[in-house]
Amino acid sequence: MAGTLSTLPVATAAETSASRAARPQQNSPVVATHELTLVTGEVVMLERHANGFQAATVEPAADGAPVTRTVDYVNTSGTDTTLSLRLFGVGETAPPPDGMLTLSANSVTVPANSTASVTVTYHPELGAVGDYTGVITATAPGGTAIRTTVGATKDVPTVDLTVNTIDRNGNPATAELTVFDLDNGVVRQVYPQGGTKTVALPQGRYSVMGIVYTTGKVSGQILSHTLAGEPVVDLTTHQAMVTDARLGTEVKVATPKESEPNGYKLGHRQSLPGKRGIDYMKGASSPLWDHAHVVPTGPVTDGAFEFNFRQRRYSPVIRASYAGQGGALPLEPVIYADRLYGSSKLQAVDAGTGRPQDLAGKDLADKLAVVTRDATSKVVDQIAAVAGAGAKAAVIVNDRPGPYATIVPRATGTAIPAWTLIQDEGAELFGRMADGPTRINLQGIKKDPSVYNIALMAPGGIPADPIDAVTAKNSAVVKSHHRGTEGTLNGKLLTEQTWFSLTTLPVGPAPATYRITNDTEHTTWFPLSTRTSTAWTFKSARPANGKEDLALLWPRYGLDLDAENTAKDGRTHHFDLAFLLQNGTTPDIDGVEVEASADDGATWQPAKVKSKSNGSYKVSVRNPDSGHVSLRVRARDTNGSRIEQTLIKAYAVR
Incomplete structure (x- = not known):
């Protein structure tokens, strides 16, 4: 066991000039230094200060060997002074055992205008790992005491772990590894460069897992990621290990329809019973990263281990x-x-x-x-x-x-x-x-494209055949259909898309009237806003300088619902309605109409709309006894912008 020892003089409130004459002194110029080798093997660097105080710095001894520190008392008076000495020790988690901290004498006589020394010895072989504190109390004949604090730390011996990493082409690899102490939960990140990395670790049990990168020989770009490592490493002596991505197997997931990935996530969860665990997941997102690999571990019997793979696969874009x-x-x-x-x-x-x-x-x-x-x-x-x-x-x-x-x-x-x-x-x-x-x-993108959200989890280790398939038994289908985003110019259709995405359209610089419609439909898993339809009409011309926001009206609903998006049934429900432009300003509204439906849009009834002084509106709707309320809003401003929005099942009533 390795140990270190340090001292710090501590003054007391009752200190007198007589006691000050026989106490360790600090913060004065160093006038000499010399090296002293103790019988225990420690090397002590002594600094002699101008006021006579000697400060000692002790280097750690060999594992398990005692550590000794010299405490000097300086007497600047004209008479000898005898100090009685007592050492009291405390521990961070437990008191130090008898004999862990010892003094060389129970008293010391400091001659007039001279110094006297005692030693304090720390025996790390007697205590458990942890921090310990001792206080040396030196009491003068008059009862005044001076105290010196002794700090001792017993550490777990450290050993070297060398990790060698090889990529899928057999070249020394860059990697990102997590070294996890299975017993105390401490995590260390290790980044081998050029195929190797050595790290000093306390003796113990570790999980050494992470990602090995395979890069292009010419471009240097990352081509693939391989999850590799050792789930349990019993580290008692210096040790070397190899993470070889060439031993990896590709993770494959079949889907009912053709699909392609756009990256993936690789990782694992691991813990010992009653101990803190680790949840590691590395994401890799790029159209270039189509293939993920893992190196099988074999069964992990110490504690719990789970391999995790996440991926989102899409219908082919091209x-x-x-x-x-x-x-x-x-x-x-x-x-x-x-x-x-x-x-x-x-x-x-x-x-x-x-x-x-x-x-x-x-x-x-x-x-x-x-x-x-x-x-x-x-x-x-x-x-x-x-x-x-x-x-x-x-x-x-x-x-x-x-x-x-x-x-x-x-x-x-x-x-x-x-x-x-x-x-x-x-x-x-x-x-x-x-x-x-x-x-x-x-x-290109076909009608009704599919998206597969895949979560592959394998308990007990990384499997030798990480292959899975999306089936009706292990998955659920969610249909979320954007019926289309459509854009027109002066009544002429410019574009129509089956899902919502960023779209840039070339148009002329002259002023024109445009219309954008967006229709969506959700699965029954979403109880509210199951269908929506929004149409914006606006005027636009090429700006003189730079860019400008399109004059689209956006409604803001203050429905005042409870935490479950419901309102009281069978009574009139009042809510606020306001409008904003895309640049955040309030438009000059020229007219507002609101209708409500209790049968999912089959029939509509006009709602009462009252203008408020702050530019917003108060809408009153009669709620049914049960079910849902759908809303339809139409508004226009003085610049010719219009909004028509329908929300089927906007809120529930109960």
Whole structure:
């Protein structure tokens, strides 16, 4: 056991000049230092101060060896002084056993104008792990005492744990490991770099688990994650372990319909009986991370262990192939770019890097523009350039080896769908285009796309075959249908989507009237707002400078319901209704109409609407004896903006 010992002089309120003459002194200049080796093996560095006080700093002795500290008393008076000595010890969790802290003498005589010393010895072999405090009381003949505090700490011996990490290609790997003390719950994060890391740990039982990264040899990008490690490591001596991602097995989950992931979460839960546990989960979110791997552990019999895997899988956003020639084209969506709905067949055209000189003389109208990535240009600008030249969609080909995913600003999006393609596949595409006209089959988002929320949990260890399937028995189906978002310009349909997403539409600069409708339908699991329909009508023109918020009216309902979104039945219910524009200002409302329905919108009755002084309205609705109340609101302002909103089952009554 390792031990350390320190001392600190403590003054008392009753201290006199006589006692001060025979007490340890501090905070004076050091006039000399020398090294003293004790019989116990400790090395003591003595600092002699100008006032005669010697301060000793003791280095820890070997494991289990006693630690001794010298306490010097300085007498600056002209007569000898005898001090009686007593040592009293206390422990943080338990009193120190007899003999753990000892003094070399019960009294000491300090000659006039000189010093005298006693030693205090700490015996770590006698006590349990913990902190201990002792107070040496030196009492002068007159009864005045001076006290010196002694602090001792007994630590668990430390040993080295060396972790070597190997990626799936057999190369030294970067990793992120969690070293968890199974007995006391202490967590340490360890980050091996270059394939190895050594950490000093107290002896004990540990769980050493985490993620090993496999990176591209050229690009250096993370290609995959592997959960690996040892659930129980009994660490008593210096030890080395290897986490080898090559031993990993891919986690696979089959779904009823074709689906693809967008990242995953890997982790585990672990604890010993009656001890604090760990819940570790590492998330990896990117279109590039399609494959998660785990290294099987075998059965974990000490305590509880559970492997966890989470993933959300989507209906494919894009599938592409060469028309009439065969061969898939592995496109990855540009994040926040416009999406393709349904299918299309487009001729691919080389658009260079999208610069004006590249597009001069190119016929991109209703074509698939194949653009080479340019590090000096923004991808969003490259896409905008080919869209402006008439392209119907764009593919951005990486200009360097390795995986490639990119993003455009969410606020702007893109006017056309866009995808990325790695350099090797891009070379194949350019080669086919050079040989002759090349058409690409594009299958975008299909009608009624599916989303699978997957939680795979395996108790007792990481399984050797982490394979599962979504079935009717182990899953539930939730139907949440956005019937569509539709946009019109002066009565002409501009776009229609089957689900709500960021959309950018090219429109002219002249003033025009626009209409946006959004219809949603929820499953019966959601008892309120089971169907909604909202239509905004507004006027807009290109702003002179920068951007401006569209003049959409937004209703704000102050329904005054209880915690379960219910109101009292069979009585008139009053609630507040107000309207705001998107920029937060209050519009000049020109008219408001409200209707209520007690039969889910089959019939409607007008509600009483009264204007309030603060620009809002008080609405009065007669609640039925049971069931739900649906609301329909129409409003317009003096600038021509209108809102029509229907909420089926807006609130319940009881």
